[in-house]
Amino acid sequence: MKKNRFRFTIAIVCILALGAFSTAGICAEVGVTDDKILFGTFQDMSGPGAYLGKQVTSALTVWKDWVNDDLGGFHGRKVDFVVEDMKYDPVLTKTAFTKLVHQHKVFAVIMVYGSTPCTAILDDIKKEKVPVFPTAATTQNMYDPPIRYLFWYACSDEDNGIMMVDYIVNDLKAKNVKLGVVYQDDEWGKSALKGVEIGAKKYGLKVDSAGYKRGTKNLNPQAMRMKAKGVTHCFYAGYAPVYAALLQEANKVGWKPTFFGDYVTVDPRTFMAGDLADGHYHFFNLGMQHERVPGWIQMEKLFTEKLGAEAAKEPLSWRLMPLMWTPLLYLNQALEEIGPDLTREKLVDKLESIQNFDSGGLGKIQFGPNMRKGNHEYRIFKCDAKKQQFVPVTDWRQPSLK
């Protein structure tokens, strides 16, 4: 009896050990098997930013099909991804991140956004050491101080604020300048205000500002205040429909400054203001569809092939789509260059070491050791309301101060 029990115990131990070693053989890194790399993402699929979630999911679907069907995967491994709905809610984001890491056991988290949701998981990213590539959250804490596993690729309103003052002083050579900032009263808007203030300090200019609460539709008080202060050049940080409303209010009260809209205003809804939007400036870090750069042409072709011409129209109409596509191209290069021995640490090392990446004119992206801010260069566009286009008036440039 005792002998049998001993044999049984030995057998169980052997089976468990075999199981453990065989698993180790198949799975070199979490989320990576011999034939698959599993990525995860959390998106707002049913909350206030659901439109964004749909666009990103479309981009990821096209990317997955392209990599697997046309590129043959990376070193024999196909890619796959799981999506968790976070409804733009910080708690659900934390839940989604935990689920992706511990339940789905993803290799890396890709293509996420949202200041509050991403801020909610900063500590988890450090603790779990899971690469997050990239986040498009607009807060500075995403890259400053840098977190090894978190990469940021978006547009910085602080950079844009500085660039506005640079452009007014150095390019427009405007006289008797009075700077103003109309901004959504949150971290996003405050970073714009900070940028303009930094720029103004450099050139010895003064800044007046008028914040508004998120969700405000009527900016009459802000327009009145700016007019009373005699603002000649005004930076706007907020959503495009509110920008259009600001242009209309400015016209109503007889205030005629030169506006500089941040990257979010590079949006078809800016044209809701009609001719009033014409001739004002905008900052953008991406290539435009009408420029017909190779990156856009390839992206259009892939979206049309993979989603069908009709279904591709919606994501392609979105001007921020290169913000999703450029990092995916960058990720492709990293995964290709790492080789078959793929680990999270190697991915992080590779992502920060790629130099002179060519996105085909979609946008500039560059990281470095201890540099998690992936976007440094922008162009300034002028709004052509008749053609409903944003036309670049400068080449790629960086703010004069960092």
Added chain:
Amino acid sequence: MAVTRFCIRSYPQDLKVFPSPAARISLVWLLLFLLGLPFFSGKYITFVAAVCGVSVISALGLNILTGYTGLISLGHAAFMGIGAYTAAALANKAGFPFLAALPLAGLLAAATGAVVGIPTLRLRGLYLVVTTLAFEFIVEHIIYHWESMTQSDRGISLPTPDLFGYTLDTYESFYYVVLVLAVATALFTKNLAMSRTGRALVAIRDRDIAAEIIGVHLAKYKILAFVVSSFIAGIAGALYAYLLGLISPDHFTFNQSVLYIAMIIVGGMGTVMGSIIGAVFMVLLPEVINAISSPIASAYPILSPRIGAVSVIVYGLVIILFLLFEPNGLYGIWIRIKRYWKPWPFTY
């Protein structure tokens, strides 16, 4: 109470918190299951269980105010916010330990509850709802704009809690703290409901004028309900803050208040078990919808961008169906099942 405690046959039995042996045995099984949960489930399920626990505590607090006393509050998330930010400020800025920050968070929320409770002496129904709604927006505004204290959108982080020298740095360890407090809150609420105070609160809910005539001090009990409810909400908020490690204004919005109201409605108003079931149900519902929709999205990628919208419809539909067909909530369904099986296999 009479509806839910249908199997009681004597007054001594009615005085017991768990009147039947079956209730006591099933409770022991449930506790054993909950104690063992982190051992056989992963980190994710443990984290979700901890969120459920915090929601249970908070829903129990709201149940005292709305379920027992009949004072509908849309400011519950604000009380949680006060508790959360108090704990965060005490822990982060003043270096208070977890054991000190937690009760202080509850106390400050309770003090605020007392202040908010005063107008309720003259208000009822929709007027009270609007007052608590205004309170919710005031707190939201303060959290958002008192930057030096709350750090606004950037959020305020909390250090890892420490309990009797043991660092609660995993979801598993914090889960047990939440579990203990959830059980304690449930027992407290159950006892409160069965005490003189609880009966006074129910009397106010059912007919305040009649309650006053029979000697219930309306002002005292209404304010007491607010104080106790907000104290529990404050504790839940503080636990939430420690569990998440970082809080921001978006954690305690009007939507959260509505969610807590939904919890006690779906679970069953005026019952402890209803609050528990409702909180667990409402926390798990999005997870279940996600779990169902993910395979569909994988099988039909073209549908994946649309599935999010469908999940919202399902979420709303479940709540509407409950309100229409089961006003007593999930607990009502449970009671009906129990009643059906009690005389089985006989009809009567």
